[in-house]
């Protein structure tokens with residue numbers, strides 16, 4: 001495994017992602033795991049021109065606010081471990097939906113698997129045109145006692161307009177949309193609480209409730225190890241170390 005340090009790479013000299021990958025492939029790398037600030041960065045690596053010859057497997061470890069496949073799969077594993085099914089499960093995703101690649105991947109996959117998705121949080125972070133095909137926008141306090149999975153999201157300050165953070169009121173957010181004791185107490189007995197991390201304690205999740213019986217926060221992290229091992233194996237085997245698919 002070679003950690004790739006972008007700051008000290010030829011990316012700073014203007015090298016394209018394609019050329020960086022071409023270089024790594026020439027050095028004998030079979031598979032790149034790429035996390036990138038740009039949505040769909042992988043387009044230039046999978047839609048090759050006739051004159052391009054790149055042979056490299058790619059796992060998307062998160063692209064901008066686009067998708068986060070490995071987080072989504074480890075989340076599905078965590079939900080499946082609890083319920084043994086997805087059919088009919090009610091999953092409430094709360095928070096910065098428009099800027100969250102975790103929310104995007106999960107709403108798509110959960111819907112495909114037969115779960116019922118609900119959304120809550122500030123309306124400015126809910127895009128009706130995009131999200132209504134996956135689920136319904138609700139008020140958290142109206143559904144908290146009926147859901148099976150509560151999925152909390154971190155507020156993605158890094159993707160907001162510069163200066164927006166100074167007008168963000170963390171305690172107000174917590175009161176309106178965060179998981180506090182009163183909401184925790186209303187959850188169904190079998191319900192679980194999830195968060196992709198990193199947590200901002202006291203914002204989306206009350207500090208003292210992060211490590212409670214319904215929390216799956218550390219289980220998600222542990223499942224991430226197994227799921228990512230499985231993904232690596234599946235991609236390496238599937239490609240038989242050749243070709244790009």
Ligand code: ASP
Pocket residue numbers: 062068071101102153154196197198
């Ligand atoms: N770790 C997750 C991600 O990479 C969630 C987050 O950063 O809020 O998107």
